[in-house]
Amino acid sequence: MAKLNNRGNLNSGHYSIKCLMKKLTKSEAENYIKEFFKTKRSQEEIKKIKRLTMHHNIKLGEYRKNFCKKCFSQFPKNALIRIKNKIKIIRCKNCGCVSRWKI
Numbered sequence: 001m002a003k004l005n006n007r008g009n010l011n012s013g014h015y016s017i018k019c020l021m022k023k024l025t026k027s028e029a030e031n032y033i034k035e036f037f038k039t040k041r042s043q044e045e046i047k048k049i050k051r052l053t054m055h056h057n058i059k060l061g062e063y064r065k066n067f068c069k070k071c072f073s074q075f076p077k078n079a080l081i082r083i084k085n086k087i088k089i090i091r092c093k094n095c096g097c098v099s100r101w102k103i
């Protein structure tokens with residue numbers, strides 16, 4: 001199994017996203033994504049990881065709720081969340097896009 005010993009940093013030259021797509025198996029990519037969302041990520045990094053998930057046909061599931069679907073900025077921990085009729089509403093501070101999820 002390929003070891004991701006660089007703490008999953010996509011900015012390092014060693015692991016470009018194209019390289020990751022070829023290198024990782026699906027389950028390795030899933031692990032990588034799990035690690036990826038443990039730390040704060042930039043919009044560019046999230047865009048890249050989305051490409052990785054599409055390449056491997058991985059569903060982001062819960063992780064999808066971590067970032068804005070429009071501008072890919074990660075929601076802060078203290079993001080404004082409202083709950084209305086069993087629907088969770090979160091507004092992106094960056095682009096103003098509103099995301100809704102059933103709970």
Ligand SMILES: [Zn+2]
Pocket residue numbers: 068069070071072073092093094095096097
């Ligand atoms: Zn946004």
